[in-house]
Amino acid sequence: MxxxxxxxxxxxxxxxxxxxxxxxxxxxxxxxxxxxxxxxxxxxxxxxxxxxxxxxxxxxxxxxxxxxxxxxxxxxxxxxxxxxxxxxxxxxxxxxxxxxxxxxxxxxxxxxxxxxxxxxxxxxxxxxxxxxxxxxxxxxxxxxxxxxxxxxxxxxxxxxxxxxxxxxxxxxxxxxxxxxxxxxxxxxGGVAPGIPGLVAVIAFAEKSYANIKLEVAARAGHASTPGRGGAIGLLSRAITRIERHPMPASLEFARPTIQALLPHLPWPFRLLFGNLWLTGGLVQMALAQTPYSNAMLRNTIAPTLLQAGYKFNVIPERATAFLNCRLLPGRQVDELLAHLRQVVQDERVQITCIDTSAPAKKPAxxxxxxxxxxxxxxxxxxxxxxxxxxxxxxxxxxxxxxxxxxxxxxxxxxxxxxxxxxxxxxxxxxxxxxxxxxxxxxxxxxxxxxxxx
Ligand SMILES: [Zn+2]
The missing domain is CATH 3.40.630.10 (Zn peptidases)
Incomplete structure (x- = not known):
């Protein structure tokens, strides 16, 4: 035929x-x-x-x-x-x-x-x-x-x-x-460290996304007499804490990638990546060092928009930030929200999901x-x-x-x-x-x- x-x-x-x-x-x-x-x-x-x-x-x-x-x-x-x-x-x-x-x-x-x-x-x-x-x-x-x-x-x-x-x-x-x-x-070419030649990359799953809004309402005031707890300060602190506490990493979705590349890697890499039962923790730490491989390991969270203030001499009553988050297959937005609330530890910061794609299904x-x-x-x-x-x-x-x-x-x-x-x-x-x-x-x-x- x-x-x-x-x-x-x-x-x-x-x-x-x-x-x-x-x-x-x-x-x-x-x-x-x-x-x-x-x-x-x-x-x-x-x-x-x-x-x-x-x-x-x-x-x-x-x-x-x-x-x-x-x-x-x-x-x-x-x-x-x-x-x-x-x-x-x-x-x-x-x-x-x-x-x-x-x-x-x-x-x-x-x-x-x-x-x-x-x-x-x-x-x-x-x-x-x-x-x-x-x-x-x-x-x-x-x-x-x-x-x-x-x-x-x-x-x-x-x-x-x-x-x-x-x-x-x-x-x-x-x-x-x-x-x-x-x-x-x-x-x-040059897409996999340690492999100089061509590599064919096939995506067998994709992350889903969620856009999260952080909002702080506080007392407005005159810039000449600032107090503690202004909206901008509280929001900044929340963002800093979120950046310092990434979501947990796992090799679950990096494992098939590593397995496929393993036979083509030079010797020292092969030793490291070929014995994940022993070196898993180390490999995970190494992969977390670069943004690309880090994103293979975990749900990522990126602050992308910030809104606050309207005048040089006014402390605004409201500050808003938006986070663009990418979730590994099967991971839920609820987990993400729980993580954010736990890390921010401040009820004055309202955390809501404003938009999300359906959670990505299982990998093919x-x-x-x-x-x-x-x-x-x-x-x-x-x-x-x-x-x-x-x-x-x-x-x-x-x-x-x-x-x-x-x-x-x-x-x-x-x-x-x-x-x-x-x-x-x-x-x-x-x-x-x-x-x-x-x-x-x-x-x-x-x-x-x-x-x-
Ligand atoms: Zn396209």
């Missing part, structure tokens, strides 16, 4: 770059409110023109007008499907577009790169998924189980109109998914044929590099799918040789053009593997 790859005729780098460039020229920016819909509708037209076979053979639906759901019905539609996600929207180009080498929505090709806002996050994946389907259709491939392509339009602002509505539509039809691939990890299993397909196809594209599961700290559209899928793997086949190359959300976002055929081939292999299971 599945075609061997040799019969697939894949487009070359220049062809893919040209079609991706056209997509980059449409400023599909999502704002918190009132995102203009014209660029999205133009993108839909462009996709229809560029991928005729996809539009001929797959069912295409607009969900909430701007999100797209493609259904590629399998030969056995009664089986649970698989899904490949990408989002159409991008973040704005930043305050000063003049800082860009090429204008952010020009889709410029130069120096071996394709430049533009959203090229990494994540129009290259959106386009190379469609390139893969187009090539598979041309070769006569027919999946055994149904393949869904789901392209939300508001991932960058939470996915409430896009991914959430797509999932609601699928749920209504009783669709269950066996596995799903979305953004998250990628291939990178790493011992499934679907995960092994990912590993196998990464090796086919990039050679025998280590594949490393991690917990992702940010939130993506995939979390909305937890209701209909328990095997969610977050990986897109982009490759950064140096950590500095990843300019997601930054200035001069770009991708190497010669990487694009590797992405198409990887996506085609994934659809063959997952679609044939």
């Amino acid at each position: 599945s075609q061997p790859e040799s019969t697939l005729s894949l487009p070359d780098a220049q062809q893919i770059a040209r079609r991706l460039s056209a997509a980059l020229q449409l400023p599909t920016i999502s704002y918190e409110e009132n995102s203009p819909s014209a660029p999205f509708l133009a993108l839909h037209q462009l996709l229809a023109a560029q991928y005729p076979l996809v539009h001929q053979h797959l069912k295409r639906e607009g969900i909430n007008q701007l999100s797209l759901l493609f259904t590629w019905e399998g030969a056995q539609p009664e089986l649970p499907g698989v899904a490949f996600l990408a989002h159409q929207d991008v973040v704005p180009a930043g305050e000063n577009e003049a800082n860009w080498t090429h204008p952010p929505f020009s889709g410029a090709i130069g120096d071996g790169y394709l430049w533009g806002r959203g090229v990494v996050d994540m129009k290259s994946q959106l386009i190379t998924l469609l390139e893969a389907v187009e090539a598979l259709l041309a070769a006569g491939f027919k999946p055994r189980r149904t393949i869904y392509l789901a392209f939300g339009h508001d991932e960058e602002t939470g996915g409430k109109q896009g991914a959430r509505a797509i999932v609601a539509a699928l749920q209504q039809r009783g669709v269950q998914l066996d596995a799903l691939m979305d953004e998250g990890g990628s291939v990178g 299993s790493l011992d499934t044929p679907y995960y092994h397909d990912l590993e196998k196809n990464i090796a086919a594209g990039y050679g025998p590099i280590p594949t490393c599961p991690i917990v992702m700290f940010g939130a993506s559209d995939a979390r909305h799918y937890e209701a209909i899928c328990s095997r969610i793997y977050r990986f897109q086949p982009t490759c950064f040789l140096e950590p500095d190359e990843d300019r997601t959300h930054g200035v001069d976002e770009r991708i190497k053009i010669d990487q694009l055929p590797t992405m198409v081939a990887f996506n085609a292999r994934m659809m063959q593997s997952w679609g044939s299971r």
